[in-house]
Amino acid sequence: MLPTFLRFPFAFAGLITLISLLPIPALAARYPSYGTLRTTKSGGVLNVVINNTYSTINLFDMHVQSDLANLVETLQANDTDVRVVVFSSANKEFFIGHIDVEYFLPGYESVLPLYDTGFPDMLFPVALLWNITQLPQATIAVIEGRTRGIGNEFLMSCDMRFASTSPSVLISQLETSLGVNPGAGGGMYLARLIGRGLAFEYVLSSADVDARTAARVGWVNAAFGTPRELHAHVRALAARIAMFPAAGIIATKTGINAATRLSREEIVNAAQNVIAALLPTPPVQGAFRRFIHVTRNQSIGKMELDYGAEVGRLFE
Amino acid sequence: MLPTFLRFPFAFAGLITLISLLPIPALAARYPSYGTLRTTKSGGVLNVVINNTYSTINLFDMHVQSDLANLVETLQANDTDVRVVVFSSANKEFFIGHIDVEYFLPGYESVLPLYDTGFPDMLFPVALLWNITQLPQATIAVIEGRTRGIGNEFLMSCDMRFASTSPSVLISQLETSLGVNPGAGGGMYLARLIGRGLAFEYVLSSADVDARTAARVGWVNAAFGTPRELHAHVRALAARIAMFPAAGIIATKTGINAATRLSREEIVNAAQNVIAALLPTPPVQGAFRRFIHVTRNQSIGKMELDYGAEVGRLFE
Amino acid sequence: MLPTFLRFPFAFAGLITLISLLPIPALAARYPSYGTLRTTKSGGVLNVVINNTYSTINLFDMHVQSDLANLVETLQANDTDVRVVVFSSANKEFFIGHIDVEYFLPGYESVLPLYDTGFPDMLFPVALLWNITQLPQATIAVIEGRTRGIGNEFLMSCDMRFASTSPSVLISQLETSLGVNPGAGGGMYLARLIGRGLAFEYVLSSADVDARTAARVGWVNAAFGTPRELHAHVRALAARIAMFPAAGIIATKTGINAATRLSREEIVNAAQNVIAALLPTPPVQGAFRRFIHVTRNQSIGKMELDYGAEVGRLFE
Incomplete structure (x- = not known):
């Protein structure tokens, strides 16, 4: 028989939590190719390689968003077979370039399915x-290449981030330079992660931050001298995390999210x-x-490679 | 006569606060031996040595919990004689091993008094x-030896933490490896202290973190090369803090707690x-x-000394 | 025509936000001399030099407060001409000494106008x-000299802080030593910035923290070896931030403030x-x-220069 204090009322108070935590027994989900996402599964780890072949800068366009949404929907189904998801990029110059700013200009209408996110x-x-x-899985971003704007917001939405010290790694929350703010809350997450002072500096100045600096201030967990070490x-x-029971991963994430994540209301009201x-x-x-003009339609070139240094060209 | 702006309404608005802040004049409390806690008082500083002689790993069992609760009750009584409490361990291999997991198994019934914590x-x-x-006192943990699970949650509940760089110091929030989460909010406090990214890494992986790393990321305030320096x-x-008026210590703690501490609701709902x-x-x-099997009943040995490296034995 | 998702309902939901963000077209404001504040404008950057000629320690007295309030009132008027405000000090030994503690003693009545802050x-x-x-502007503090008590609370209210590594730079939240707490929330902001553990250490001990330490723990953004580099x-x-559209600066600040700033209620209840x-x-x-006695009426001398080391004299 269980000790008295485990019987009632705490176990009862936690019942709803329990139900939400217990993985739903299910057939192992299929992780097919998603067009712009290549997936391979190794034990409890799903490796996802972002590979937007429609873009030279791994643009976060409708193709990538649609494919990610599809993947997320599969992962949400409490699939206990996958316990860790690792995101990396096929393009070593660009992990995620930035959002496709064409979205925000007249005439743009996506023809891709975008799924129901559940939050109208x-x-x-x-x-x-x-x-x-x-x-319900632990998520890790492996950064080789530039990651700007929504690229950094994607980094912030992962649990952990690791980078190579290659000069190709430049992380930036660049929206201020375009007269807007990071709309998914990336600047807000960053401020909680590295402190209000440094976040104001990097976000307001739309700076390109290298991997060593990012590791020093806590923007990424660590930076490694070679891709091999990374x-x-x-x-x-x-592999270590994937060895542990899924329920423990979910339960631990519940607590850390409650303590540090932005609320939906904060994101909607103060960012979106x-x-x-x-x-x-x-x-x-x-x-x-x-921006589209100076980046030559958001393609690889001086502006996309070195935005932090070249930003003045926006104002010439 | 006081300046106008001090007379009303601010002094009035703060009246309830004032009453709670003003130390209650009282006879100096007695700090007896508490079985597993050795106490000595030096000026306004109370030194508390955790010394669980029932355990080879300074297990956080019913004896330690009961004695700590007794001590806390005495300290809560606004005793202005003690302004700083310093916690250290007699066992230099284990500051606090971890909780006694026997608690959670059938048949365990403590025979020790556990006092009324005030929070049913x-x-x-x-x-x-x-x-x-x-x-109402400033609290400092002095870490020599391993500190895992609720041991780290105890560290998080102190105001400040200092460690020796001895290889015996290994700090870990190990619950995920056992399929659960840190139940007193330790992982949540840690995430606010060192940032969401590093907390996810260390807690999800149930890693053993050494003192230099802990100092670098802010998990402990500082690490010292020798116990003497520590x-x-x-x-x-x-001694410096104990020189200052008790009311100032209490007032300052009120603010920092309001700005950074978890709320009771957050701990209850997202951890406990x-x-x-x-x-x-x-x-x-x-x-x-x-766990009890591989740790040979939670006693000193390879598994307890080196849990972070040996954790795979749980799954053999 | 704009893409569908920009037309409705998000643009509508953000209408009130929009109105508050759009700068009000206005004649460029005048930034006159303010007595204790010297201002010069260079492009979109307003340089403000704190120069309290009534004090040898750049005391944060009624003159400085009154002048700052006047300046803030002008800056609040959504003046898009100024996008960045840089605060520095004429006194290289004292950025801001501390508040004038005479305020809190009987008989003090200011004769200066103090403006309506909007928060009774x-x-x-x-x-x-x-x-x-x-x-609505980005704010930067440039620290050369000591900055204690409300001086640090002023630093915390700026978006960014940079310091010289000169031995003259000593930052301290000294209130605990006088039996009170930082009343404008400075200790609370600090705890969110550098973490609960270090904030407790520095604030409870009323320590003088040098620029290198401050930069290492994130109290200031960076420390520079020479004033020239600083x-x-x-x-x-x-200059870089001032190049960007005012609306982007305001929008980005809105998010980071929502994510990390104390609320007015937290400041009022847990500090003030x-x-x-x-x-x-x-x-x-x-x-x-x-305090007034040992600092020789809050004037330059051993106590004001080296408060952290000399604090014991308060208790002799």
Whole structure:
């Protein structure tokens, strides 16, 4: 018989929690190719390689968003077979370039299916990143290459982040330079992660931050001198976590999310609705057109490679 | 006559606060031996040495919990004679091993008095640690030896933490490996202290973290190369704080607690009730029995000394 | 035509936000001399030099408070001409000494105008610092010299902080030593910035913290070996941010403030009303008189230069 204090009322008080925590027995889900996402499963670890072949800069466009939403939907189904998800990029110059700013200009209409995120008050990419923060799996980003704007917001929505010290790694929350704010709460997560002072510096200045600096201030968990060391560290960490019971991973994430994650209301009110009000305004529409011009349609080139240094060209 | 702005209404608005802050004049409390706690008083500093002679690993069992609760009750009585409490361990291999997992297995019934914590919705150790966070004294942990599970949750409930760089110091929040979560909110406090990213890494992987790493990321305030330096630093710091008026210490703690501490609701809902729902389940009961087996009844040996490296034995 | 998802309902939901974000077209404001504040404007950057010629320690007295309130009122008027405000000090030994403790002693009545801060439940300096946190401009503090008590609370109310590693830079939240707490929430902001553990250590011990330590733990963004490097870094950073649209700066600040700033209620209840209750008590009145005595009326000398080391003289 269990000790008295475990019988009642705490076990009872936790019943609803328990139900939500217990994995639903299910056939192992299939993780097919998703077009822009290549997946391979190794034990309890699902490796997801972001590979947007429609773009030279791994643009976070409708293809990537649609495929990610599809993947997230599968992972949400409490599949206990996968306990850790590792995101990396096939493009070693760009982990995730940034969002496709064409979205915000007149005439753009996606023809891709975008799934139901479950949150009608959230824009699609905002809801997608929110859903990633509460996956029942541990999530790890492996950063080789530039990661700007929503790319950093994607990093923030993962549980952990590791980077290579390659000069190709530049992380930036660049929205301020375009007259808007990080609309999915990336600047807000960053401020909780590295402190208000440094977040104001990096976000307001739309700076490119290298991996060593990012590791020093806590933006990424650690930076590694070679891709080999980076991948070896993440592989070992993922395999270790995947050894543990799924319920423990979920339960631990529940607590850390409750203690540090932004609430949906904070994201909607202080990030999403702020940018939504600014996007249709003529200055922002002008800035986005200028951005597309100087980046040569968001393709690889001096501007996309070195945005932090070249940002002044927006204002020439 | 006081300046106008001090007369009204602010002094009035703060009246209830004032009453709670003003130390109650009282005879100096007695700090007897508490069985597993050795206490000595030096000026305004109370030194408390955790010395669980019933255990080779300074297990956080009913003896230690009962004695701590007794001590906390005395300290809560606004005793202005003690302004700083310093916790250290007699066992230099284990500051606090971890909780006695026998608690959670059938048939365990403690025969020790456990005092009234004042919070009937909280399990006893959870309420005990909560009460430590709001003692009217400054609290400092001096870490020599391993500190895992509720040992780290105890560290989190102290105001400050200092460690020796001895290889004996290994800090770990190990619950995930056993299929549960830190039930008193230790992982949640840690995430606010060192950031969401590193907390996910260390807690989800149930890693053993050494003192230098802990100091670098902010888990402990500082790490010292020798026990002599460690104790000298804490002695000087404690004596300095003890020189200041008790009301200032209490008032400052009020603010920092309001800004950074978890709320009781957060601990109860996102930590305690989550673990309470998992503890009675067969997988967790099995994991705890396996844990007792591989640790040879939670006694000193390879598994307890080096849990972080040996954790795989749980799954053999 | 804009993409569907930008038309409705998000743009509508953000309408009130939009109105508050859009700068009000106005004639460029005048930034006159403010007595204790020297201002010069360079592009979109307003440089403000704190120069309290009534004091040898740049005391945060009624003159400085009154002038700052006047400046803040001008900056609040959504003046898009100024996008970044940089605060530095003419006195290289004292950025801001501390508050004028004469305020809290009988008989003090200011004859200066203090403006309406808009928050009748907040004491004047508390409301002043609150208003600084929500200026529509990016704010940067450039620290050369000692900065204690409300001096550090002023630092906390700025978005970013940079320091020289000169031995003249000593930062301290010294209130605990006088039997009170930081009344405008400075200790609380600090705890969110550098973590609960280090904040308890520095604030409870009323320590003087040097610039290198402050940079290492995140109290300041960075420390520079020479004033030349310090000012060059801030000048470049300020000029870069000032290049970006005002609406983006405001929008980004909205998010980071929502994620990390204290709420007005937290400041009022856990800082201001706590100190307000203690200030009129005889022990605190006695401590403040003793402070004025040992600092020779809050003037430059051993005690003000080296408070952290000399604090024991308060208790002789």
